[in-house]
Amino acid sequence: MSSHRVDYLAIPAWTKGWLTILGGLAAVIAIAGLSVLYMEHQGHWVTGMTNQVVWGMPHVFAIFLIVAASGALNVASIGSVFGREVYQPLGRLSALMAMALLAGGLGVLVLDLGRPDRLIVAMTHFNFKSIFAWNVILYSGFFAVVGFYLWTMIDWRMKKVYKPAAITAFLWRLILTTGTGSIFGFLMARDAYNSAVMAPLFIAMSFAFGLALFILFLMGSSTALARPLSQELLRKKGRLLGLFIAANLYFVAIQHVTALYQADRGPVEAFILLHGGVYTWLFWGAQIALGGIVPLILVLRPQATRCHLRAASVLVVLGGMAQIYVILIGGQAFPLTLFPGMEVSSSFADGQVNAYVPTLAEILLGLGGFALALLLTIIGASAFRILPQSLGDGEEATAEVIDAEGEPLAAQ
Amino acid sequence: MGVRAVLLALLLGLFSAMGGYAWAGETGPSFPKATSTALGGSCVDDPATMRRHHFDFLKHQRDDTLRQGIRGAKYSLKECVSCHAQVKDGHAVPVNAPGQFCASCHEYAAVSVDCFSCHATTPQQPQQQAEAK
Amino acid sequence: MNHDTTRRDLLKAAAVGAVTIAPGLTLIAPAAQARALGQPASATNRWGLLIDTSKCDSGCTACVDACKTEMGLPALDRPATDAQYIRKVDVTDLKTGNQHSLPVMCQHCAHPPCVDVCPTGASMKRADGIVLVDRHICIGCRYCMMACPYKARSFAHEDQTDQKAVNPRGKGCVEGCTLCAHRIDAGGQPACVEACSKDGGAAMLFGDLNDPKSEISQRISKEATSRIRADLGVEPAIRYQGI
Numbered sequence A: 001m002s003s004h005r006v007d008y009l010a011i012p013a014w015t016k017g018w019l020t021i022l023g024g025l026a027a028v029i030a031i032a033g034l035s036v037l038y039m040e041h042q043g044h045w046v047t048g049m050t051n052q053v054v055w056g057m058p059h060v061f062a063i064f065l066i067v068a069a070s071g072a073l074n075v076a077s078i079g080s081v082f083g084r085e086v087y088q089p090l091g092r093l094s095a096l097m098a099m100a101l102l103a104g105g106l107g108v109l110v111l112d113l114g115r116p117d118r119l120i121v122a123m124t125h126f127n128f129k130s131i132f133a134w135n136v137i138l139y140s141g142f143f144a145v146v147g148f149y150l151w152t153m154i155d156w157r158m159k160k161v162y163k164p165a166a167i168t169a170f171l172w173r174l175i176l177t178t179g180t181g182s183i184f185g186f187l188m189a190r191d192a193y194n195s196a197v198m199a200p201l202f203i204a205m206s207f208a209f210g211l212a213l214f215i216l217f218l219m220g221s222s223t224a225l226a227r228p229l230s231q232e233l234l235r236k237k238g239r240l241l242g243l244f245i246a247a248n249l250y251f252v253a254i255q256h257v258t259a260l261y262q263a264d265r266g267p268v269e270a271f272i273l274l275h276g277g278v279y280t281w282l283f284w285g286a287q288i289a290l291g292g293i294v295p296l297i298l299v300l301r302p303q304a305t306r307c308h309l310r311a312a313s314v315l316v317v318l319g320g321m322a323q324i325y326v327i328l329i330g331g332q333a334f335p336l337t338l339f340p341g342m343e344v345s346s347s348f349a350d351g352q353v354n355a356y357v358p359t360l361a362e363i364l365l366g367l368g369g370f371a372l373a374l375l376l377t378i379i380g381a382s383a384f385r386i387l388p389q390s391l392g393d394g395e396e397a398t399a400e401v402i403d404a405e406g407e408p409l410a411a412q
Numbered sequence B: 001m002g003v004r005a006v007l008l009a010l011l012l013g014l015f016s017a018m019g020g021y022a023w024a025g026e027t028g029p030s031f032p033k034a035t036s037t038a039l040g041g042s043c044v045d046d047p048a049t050m051r052r053h054h055f056d057f058l059k060h061q062r063d064d065t066l067r068q069g070i071r072g073a074k075y076s077l078k079e080c081v082s083c084h085a086q087v088k089d090g091h092a093v094p095v096n097a098p099g100q101f102c103a104s105c106h107e108y109a110a111v112s113v114d115c116f117s118c119h120a121t122t123p124q125q126p127q128q129q130a131e132a133k
Numbered sequence C: 001m002n003h004d005t006t007r008r009d010l011l012k013a014a015a016v017g018a019v020t021i022a023p024g025l026t027l028i029a030p031a032a033q034a035r036a037l038g039q040p041a042s043a044t045n046r047w048g049l050l051i052d053t054s055k056c057d058s059g060c061t062a063c064v065d066a067c068k069t070e071m072g073l074p075a076l077d078r079p080a081t082d083a084q085y086i087r088k089v090d091v092t093d094l095k096t097g098n099q100h101s102l103p104v105m106c107q108h109c110a111h112p113p114c115v116d117v118c119p120t121g122a123s124m125k126r127a128d129g130i131v132l133v134d135r136h137i138c139i140g141c142r143y144c145m146m147a148c149p150y151k152a153r154s155f156a157h158e159d160q161t162d163q164k165a166v167n168p169r170g171k172g173c174v175e176g177c178t179l180c181a182h183r184i185d186a187g188g189q190p191a192c193v194e195a196c197s198k199d200g201g202a203a204m205l206f207g208d209l210n211d212p213k214s215e216i217s218q219r220i221s222k223e224a225t226s227r228i229r230a231d232l233g234v235e236p237a238i239r240y241q242g243i
Helices: A016-042 A057-072 A074-080 A085-111 A116-124 A131-154 A156-185 A198-225 A231-261 A263-275 A278-300 A306-333 A360-383 A396-404 B002-019 B047-068 B077-084 B101-109 B126-132 C002-024 C062-071 C113-117 C143-147 C181-185 C191-199 C215-222
Strands: A343-346 C047-052 C086-092 C099-105 C123-125 C131-133 C153-155 C174-176 C204-208 C238-241
Touching: A016 A085, A016 A360, A057 A074, A057 A085, A057 A131, A057 A156, A057 A198, A057 A306, A057 A360, A074 A085, A074 A156, A074 A198, A085 A116, A085 A131, A085 A198, A085 A360, A116 A131, A131 A156, A156 A198, A198 A231, A198 A306, A198 A360, A231 A263, A231 A278, A231 A306, A263 A278, A263 A306, A278 A306, A360 B002, B047 B077, B077 B101, C047 C215, C062 C086, C062 C099, C062 C191, C113 C123, C113 C143, C131 C174, C143 C153, C191 C204, C204 C215
Parallel strands: C047 C238
Antiparallel strands: A343 C086, C047 C204, C086 C099, C123 C131, C153 C174
């Protein structure tokens, strides 16, 4: 049993279906572009964002995509860093999706800036005490590190640096998600944030969201391209997704139980968990039940079907959006505590729960980020040999790999 | 592959577009001269130097003034505006209006000015202006 | 010789400033001095305020109105997005029924969280402790607004016209109280303080916390004062009595 062979084939471009999908995505991106022009021309007052809720729907989309980006890289890392060969044929797609999702997220984030025309300033002026500045470096570096890693996977002449590149990419993504979580973790001003648990929580979130998007793309592309996809491989991914969902739930529990234990965090926890209106509904209904418990049950069924796995992945994505909405918007909706224990009022909404209603333009911008990520993934997979020709059970090559799972083969 | 060829073509197209220049004609733009005599009728530096370096002077001054609090610097946007804004029907005309001092050159050179999304475009110390006269 | 005219004008303006503030000072009248032209702000100064809430009337908005006029903040009647550099907060202790009112503005922290989080360094602290936004390099990310414990900053949500020369401001940048740095540099005091002594209850005192002989230093050395959310350790330069 010598080395098996995985054949990769680019997505055939310029077919009718390919053009339709790309045209559709380009249209969504164009609409997002028009939304940006509208919001930037008018100024932010036409959005739902205010002086109280300063980050809104675009940031929910952007953070989701950025978090999912690092998570999407995990499939590659599991194959390379942790030597699980069954995942290796998917490493290329994993790396490509990671870069595409990050590009989509950053696109949304940057286009919501008050002065997007000054992006160059963010690249030339660094305040190294700012986690945001570090993230600018971590995000840019991610493209370089993962791009190089993808190169080592595609080009056999780069074989000798494959492992170091894989390890670098894995460590980089862990630090990157730590940085993203710390955007909130370092905010002592707001009761809902300011906790070290934000970093590991965001890492757990990234594992779940990234894998869910990866499964969805894999299932969609295998159907569209009529390439075989093993049920057993999918179930394995489903079980891994279950593990990540559980990890996310665990850190959410830690986040809230820790806060509940601190007397001064009581009010903000009561707001999110009990009487926060839409935030409470989103927390229990969308994030925990639909985005956590239901998909967990679906993927852990021993005879989980494709339909179950697809539904579970969709729910994880929607639950993830709800989770970020609750963290980001819910955390800002709860009033800042200037005078603990006192009732306050002012012309600047002190002491009030801050209203936020997302506008259509903000949502369209966010959806544009998703479309951009998908477009880049499809173009990447059409330009390069990213997707395996077959991930089926019947093919002897792939079957061999699946048999070998559990006791890692010696490196070929 | 076809897609790769298209991507490459797009990339090359981008580079060549960035390299393109529109060459300026022989004659420069005409712009209104300073109206104020606050500085004795001449600018803080000779006009050729100002034309060539005003942005460097102003950028240096803005950082000194805002970040370090240095006041009374030789070059100041406020003074550009107070000397060079035209007066029409008793009202000052914004310096970034078409044909005015800042706009005439910048439109000619196709260089956008970012100053006036924030800075006042008309002089604002009428009593000081009067005293200076 | 060209510069002499400018210099004279500025010094003249500074002298006028010193005269106007004189009536506001009662105990020890410090010589309100304009910093010499060409000199940077210095760490030997630490500008701050002392606000006596017992003299601050709940219905009075003299400081707020003065700020809007001085800084050229228009009222677009959109309370959610209109800029407010200073606001009046009414505080009620529900347990005891005790009520008081006080102005809240940028607290000009010694360890400002807004400066820490700003990715480009646009949010900055001047040598004399005044916290400012350098709008030249502000990209409008609003992270400083997330980080400020006092909600002291606003975002310019729309295009601006008719800005005051002393407060350039435009769409897409974050802004906030400058402690009227332009007045302080000319030897004056903030517009809110001036208005409070003239039209309000004279509840606000401006001065140099680093100068032991200043009125503000004398008073805070003798009388009990506190700071909003002192527990956060950011060391604001705005001190309050009666909160």
